[in-house]
Amino acid sequence: xxxxxxxxxxxxWVFHVNTGACNNCDIEIVNLLTPKFDVERFxxxxxxxxxxxxxxxVTGVGTKQAAKRLQEVYRQTAKPCVVFCMGACAGGGGIFxxxxxxxxPVDKIVxxxxxxxxxxxxxxxxxxxxxxxxxxxxxxxxx
Amino acid sequence: xxQEELDNRLAEISDKLIDTQRISDRRVFLLCESENSFAVxxxxxxxLALRFIIATGIDSDSCFEVLYHYSNDExxxxxxxxxxxxxxxxxxxxxxxxILPAAEWIEREMRDILGIDFINHPNLRRLILSDDWPEGxxxxxxxxxx
Amino acid sequence: xxxxxNVLFWIAVVxxxxxxxxxxxxxxxxxxxxxxxxxxxxxxxxxxxxxKLMGKEILVPECAHRAVFMFAPLAGLAGVLLLSxxxxxxxxxxxxxxxxxxxAIYLMVLPSxxxxxxxxxxxxxxxxxxxxxxxxxVMSYELPxxxxxxxxxxxxxxxxxxxxxxxxxxxxxxxxxxxxxVALLCxxxxxxxxxxxxxxxxxxxxxxxxxEYSGALLAAWKVMHTTMLVALPLFMVMVFLGGFGxxxxxxxxxxxxxxxxxxxxxxxxxxxxxxxxxxxxMKFFWVYCSIALILAIALATIGxxxxxxxx
Numbered sequence: 001x002x003x004x005x006x007x008x009x010x011x012x013w014v015f016h017v018n019t020g021a022c023n024n025c026d027i028e029i030v031n032l033l034t035p036k037f038d039v040e041r042f043x044x045x046x047x048x049x050x051x052x053x054x055x056x057x058v059t060g061v062g063t064k065q066a067a068k069r070l071q072e073v074y075r076q077t078a079k080p081c082v083v084f085c086m087g088a089c090a091g092g093g094g095i096f097x098x099x100x101x102x103x104x105p106v107d108k109i110v111x112x113x114x115x116x117x118x119x120x121x122x123x124x125x126x127x128x129x130x131x132x133x134x135x136x137x138x139x140x141x142x143x
Numbered sequence: 144x145x146q147e148e149l150d151n152r153l154a155e156i157s158d159k160l161i162d163t164q165r166i167s168d169r170r171v172f173l174l175c176e177s178e179n180s181f182a183v184x185x186x187x188x189x190x191l192a193l194r195f196i197i198a199t200g201i202d203s204d205s206c207f208e209v210l211y212h213y214s215n216d217e218x219x220x221x222x223x224x225x226x227x228x229x230x231x232x233x234x235x236x237x238x239x240x241x242i243l244p245a246a247e248w249i250e251r252e253m254r255d256i257l258g259i260d261f262i263n264h265p266n267l268r269r270l271i272l273s274d275d276w277p278e279g280x281x282x283x284x285x286x287x288x289x
Numbered sequence: 290x291x292x293x294x295n296v297l298f299w300i301a302v303v304x305x306x307x308x309x310x311x312x313x314x315x316x317x318x319x320x321x322x323x324x325x326x327x328x329x330x331x332x333x334x335x336x337x338x339x340x341k342l343m344g345k346e347i348l349v350p351e352c353a354h355r356a357v358f359m360f361a362p363l364a365g366l367a368g369v370l371l372l373s374x375x376x377x378x379x380x381x382x383x384x385x386x387x388x389x390x391x392x393a394i395y396l397m398v399l400p401s402x403x404x405x406x407x408x409x410x411x412x413x414x415x416x417x418x419x420x421x422x423x424x425x426x427v428m429s430y431e432l433p434x435x436x437x438x439x440x441x442x443x444x445x446x447x448x449x450x451x452x453x454x455x456x457x458x459x460x461x462x463x464x465x466x467x468x469x470x471v472a473l474l475c476x477x478x479x480x481x482x483x484x485x486x487x488x489x490x491x492x493x494x495x496x497x498x499x500x501e502y503s504g505a506l507l508a509a510w511k512v513m514h515t516t517m518l519v520a521l522p523l524f525m526v527m528v529f530l531g532g533f534g535x536x537x538x539x540x541x542x543x544x545x546x547x548x549x550x551x552x553x554x555x556x557x558x559x560x561x562x563x564x565x566x567x568x569x570x571m572k573f574f575w576v577y578c579s580i581a582l583i584l585a586i587a588l589a590t591i592g593x594x595x596x597x598x599x600x
Contacts, residue, residue: 004344010337038327040318043334049496051348051503054341065273078345078503100282101273 008054008080009140011043015053015077019070019106021060024126025087029057032129039133050077055136058106061089061096067103071113082118082139083110086132088125118143146218149191153222156186161227169220180209180226181237187213188243193222195245200253202285207234207259211246228259238264256283298381306373310515311335316549317518317556324560335515342508350501352412361407362502362509368399369513373520380523380533380544385452390438393451393524397434400513401427401479404488407510408498419497422567423488426478429574430485434475436582440468441528443589455532462592462599464585469529471578473551476521477558478570481514484562485570522551 018026032039033046047053050073062070074083083106088094090106103109107119122135144152146168153171157163159179164172175183187193193213201208207228214221228234238261240247250261251270258281261267272282281287314335322329349355372393379385405423408416442449444459459465478485489497499510526533526547533548534540565573592600 002344003340007337007341007344011334011341035322035325035327038322038329040322040330041328043330043337047496048490049500051501052496052499052507054345063273064275076348078348080345100287 012054013045013047014055015050016057019060019066020063025059028126037129055082057084058090059086062103062106062109063101064103067109085121091121171222174225177226177228177236184239198249200257235260237262310519313518314515320556339508345504347504350412354410357410361403362506365400365403366509366513369516372396385450388449389451411501416500419488429571430475430478433471433578437468437472440585440589455527458531460529464589467585482559484565525551
């Protein structure tokens with residue numbers, strides 16, 4: 001385990017990207033970052049720029065309009081980084097699967113840019129903050 | 144205004160309507176043809192001073208329907224103007240945005256998704272479809288399968 | 290000082306300051322967490338943060354001016370380290386010189402200047418907004434800061450040497466207390482903490498001044514920030530609160546206590562205030578602080594002339 005990945009697991013700075021979500025998952029992510037759940041104990045911090053981020057919290061089914069932008073944000077994130085697909089829509093389309101405006105679920109969009117991207121899925125509609133914490137911790141332990 | 148007053152005032156434009164349906168105490172539908180919808184909307188917004196909520200576009204098999212919803216805040220009654228557009232090939236209707244600026248975006252959305260052309264609309268550009276969506280394909284029309 | 294102590298000092302001062310800065314930044318995060326009734330990060334968290342940042346790739350935007358972009362964080366870090374070395378040397382080796390307070394004020398401007406340089410070389414509209422705000426902020430709080438130090442110089446009898454200034458405790462007088470409070474707010478603005486963090490406003494500007502930085506350069510900015518958390522409160526202790534004595538264990542403990550007091554004041558102000566707009570901050574520093582300090586200077590001069598200590 002290289003020292004880079006070891007340090008990455010102890011200090012994860014997250015950036016939130018919405019690629020066409022109904023806002024439910026976004027509200028839960030914002031809930032997650034409040035003092036009640038205290039994710040700073042795990043070293044998780046919200047940053048304002050993808051260049052500072054280690055983890056992208058992506059919500060929403062990837063719409064055609066948002067697909068190019070999500071790829072640009074992924075390219076701007078300094079590697080190594082992890083992509084967390086939060087919610088059923090980001091994971092596999094959710095209730096919008098096959099709709100006219102969907103450019104594929106988020107992992108398909110990200111893999112077009114980087115086939116070796118590290119992607120983790122947190123299901124739920126929306127996933128509870130406790131589920132998100134558990135998902136992030138498990139994903140970091142499994143890297 | 145209370146319910147009685149509303150009913151009396153609504154009788155003034157009954158010549159422009161096909162029918163007035165009162166589903167319940169708080170739900171009134173005013174059915175009209177698309178040619179008369181501007182006059183009916185103008186009456187409801189300017190003369191009766193009802194509050195505009197939102198508009199809906201529906202693709203019924205034989206025609207298009209455009210519904211404008213208004214609220215009478217004093218009684219909680221919702222008055223809906225249901226306009227029928229009989230021409231399925233080139234549906235068009237007069238836009239109410241010149242008198243009601245709040246309707247600008249919802250009419251743009253109906254144009255994007257259903258293809259209803261709004262005459263006199265000040266800003267009929269693409270709103271919610273993506274930049275690379277082909278022109279002339281209207282996703283929520285019944286004949287568009289995928 | 291003996292030769293051995295000298296050698297030990299020069300070996301230990303830079304790593305020691307950086308480590309002390311990381312511990313201080315942990316104190317800030319932990320006390321902020323306790324104020325918000327939560328647990329907060331573990332002790333080694335700042336170390337993990339810096340280690341992780343060193344392991345990430347450095348992305349330079351296409352429109353950025355490469356040389357200045359990469360040089361600015363190093364320049365800021367060098368300025369703060371120079372200031373810290375000077376202050377520690379004055380404290381430990383008692384080697385203050387005439388005019389060292391002027392050098393210290395000059396060196397304190399370097400990190401803000403480096404921030405402005407680096408963000409204007411970033412080639413991004415968000416960073417440009419951050420640059421303009423940072424420039425306005427620096428121009429606003431430098432005057433009250435210098436006026437506060439003038440009050441202290443007057444109270445110390447006109448001497449420009451930190452050794453004499455550290456002998457007196459100007460804070461136990463009206464003008465000194467006013468100067469201390471205003472200088473505390475200016476230090477808050479220099480550190481970039483709420484209520485004066487509009488240059489690096491995360492929610493508004495997406496990172497503002499340091500938005501385009503990543504990897505090791507971002508680590509340099511963060512270490513510069515944490516080292517400022519050592520240098521600036523130490524300077525405040527030496528100027529206002531009577532210095533950091535190293536004569537005995539008691540004196541060292543008292544000095545450390547004063548340093549912790551200043552840091553805790555900064556944290557408490559940070560946690561109980563919202564962010565202000567740049568025009569509100571400018572009005573605050575230019576109008577209210579400057580007027581208060583001009584009154585304080587007047588009081589200090591009167592007190593010095595008539596020999597009244599508590600003015």
